[in-house]
Amino acid sequence: MSIRVGILGYGNLGRGVECAVKQNEDMELKAVFTRRAPESVKILTESAKVYSIDDILTMKDEIDVLVICGGSATDLPVQTPEYVKYFNVIDSFDTHARIPEHFANVDANAQQSGKVGIISVGWDPGMFSLNRVYGNAILPMGCDYTFWGKGVSQGHSDAIRRIEGVADAKQYTIPVPEALAQVRAGETPELTTRQKHTRECFVVAKEGADLARIEKEIKEMPNYFADYDTTVNFISQEELVKNHSGIPHGGFVIRSGKTGWNNENTHIVEYSLKLDSNPEFTASVLVAYARAAYRMNKEGMKGCKTVFDVAPAYLCAQSGEYLRAHLL
C-alpha cells in the first residue's frame, strides 16, 4: 500500500511536493488543504482532492503524512505544532535562530500525540546542515564554510519591491570566487560577510521614478544589502520576465580539516548544489523525509526530529538489502 500524502498550502513549494510525490512509486497524493476557496485551487493530480483547511481533521485517518508548505514567519510556528497533534508532519522551517523554540513546541505536542514531526527539512536547513554535521564529526579539527548561490533570494527580492518607485525586482546572491578558491585550497580564512557573497539586483522602475535614489536605498538597506557589495541593474519588465523568471539556487558547504599526529595533513570535503528550481528541490527533500517520518512512526518512534535524527536508510523506498547491495 502506498504512503498517503497530504499537502497543506499550495504555492510554489506545495506544487513542488505534488510533483515529487508523482516521482515516487511508493507514495500517493491524497489531498491538498488550502486556506483559499477549495474550488478556486486547481491541482495537477487527478486522483487527489482539494479541501478547505477547515476540513483537515476529517481526513485524519486517510493521510499518513502531512507536508506543511507554509512560510516560516507566521504559518509554520502555528501550523506544525498544531497539526502534529493529528498527523505525522514535515516542514521546512528555516528561521535558523528560532529553530530551538520551534523544535520544543513541536516536540511537546508530538510526544503527546505519538506522531513524528520532522522540522527544518530542505537544503539549508536540511542537506547543508547534514553536511555541516558530517564534516564536524569526521574532521573535528577544522572549519566550516557555507556559501549560497548563485541563486535568487526571495526575501531580498521582496525587500527591493517594497521600495517606492520599484515595479518589480529579482536579487541574486553570488559567492565570491576568490573566497571559494581560498577555502578549497585548504587555507582557512576568516571571511567577512562582504568577502563571501556579492548581491546583484535586477530592478524594474516605475515610470518617472528616481533611479539614483532607488539604487542608493537598495545599497544602504541595513541587514539586507549594506554589508555587501551590491550592483543594481535597471531593466525593463520584458527583460525581467524573459531572463529572470526562474527560481534557481544552490551553494556550497565546505569542511576544511586537518588530521595526523601533528595536524600535518589537510582534507577538503565539499558538498554543492546547482538547482534549476529552489522550491522543487526543497520539495523533493521534504518528500524523502515524509517517507522517513511515516516509517519511523510505524516503528513506534514519536516526537520532533530534524535531519540529524533520521538514519539515511529511512529516506529510500528500497530495502536495506537493496541499498547494501547496490549503493554501499
Next chain:
Amino acid sequence: MSIRVGILGYGNLGRGVECAVKQNEDMELKAVFTRRAPESVKILTESAKVYSIDDILTMKDEIDVLVICGGSATDLPVQTPEYVKYFNVIDSFDTHARIPEHFANVDANAQQSGKVGIISVGWDPGMFSLNRVYGNAILPMGCDYTFWGKGVSQGHSDAIRRIEGVADAKQYTIPVPEALAQVRAGETPELTTRQKHTRECFVVAKEGADLARIEKEIKEMPNYFADYDTTVNFISQEELVKNHSGIPHGGFVIRSGKTGWNNENTHIVEYSLKLDSNPEFTASVLVAYARAAYRMNKEGMKGCKTVFDVAPAYLCAQSGEYLRAHLL
C-alpha cells in the same frame, strides 16, 4: 567518562585511528592489539598499551568500541564476526560485492552478543555511499556518477610491483575531466570504464630490466589496466620517494536528477573529497562511527549496521540541542 577505544591492527589505518582519537576529547585510546610481538610495536599514545591479539579478551570490559583495522581480503571477514561477539566493533570492509555476506555474518553474531557492529565505514564505502543514498532518495529520477581520484590506488600499485623487473611503483587513478564536465553540465552520459578514469603509473625498474616489456605487461593487465588509458613513466627510486611518497586520494559523487511535473528542471548534487592522506581520512570516519556504535549500543541497539542505519546526530560529540542551535 571518555569512550574507551581499542585498535586491532597497527598499520597505516590503525595509526590513523590513533591520531583521530587524539582529536576527539570525548574519546581515549586504551589499547592497541597486534599479531606482532607487542614489545616490537611502538605507538604514539603514551597512556595506551600494546597487547598481543591473543590477550584481547582480557580487555573485554575495558574497551567500549574496537576499531578493526585489518584488510578486506582475509582479515575482516574473520575478525569482525569474531570480535563482535565481545565488543562493539567498526570495520572498513570494502569488497563491495561481498558486503551482503559480510553483513549477514556480523549480524548473526551481533544479535547473539547484543553488541553493535558497523561495517564498511570509510569514504567508499562510507561517505560516498551516503551521498549515493541521499541523492537517490531526494532525486529518484536521476543518475549517479562516482569518480575516484586523483589518488593513489594501493591495489594497482601492488599489482605493478609484482611484475618481473619492477623494483617499486605508484599508480594514480585520475578522473577524465571531460566526463566530469559533462555530468556537471546536467547531461547524463553513459560512460564506459575508459571514459571515466585514466591511470598513471610511476615505475622504478630494476637494473637491466626490459622497460618495453614492463610497460606492455602493465597496460595489458586484465581487470587492473586493460580497460583504461594508462600511461607509464619510468623514474628513479629517488624521484619516487621525493614526489610520490604520499597517499593522497579523493573523488566525486554526483547525482544528476530531474524534477517538475514533466521532469523539466535539472539539479546537480555534488560531493567531493580532496584528501592528503587516504588512511587518515578513512580513520577519521571510523572514529566518528565508533562514537555512534557506542552510543547506539548504550541505547539498547544491537546487530550489524552500515552508514545507512546511523542517524547523523550519533556521530557528533555535541548534544542534539547544540547541533540544532549551531549546525542546523
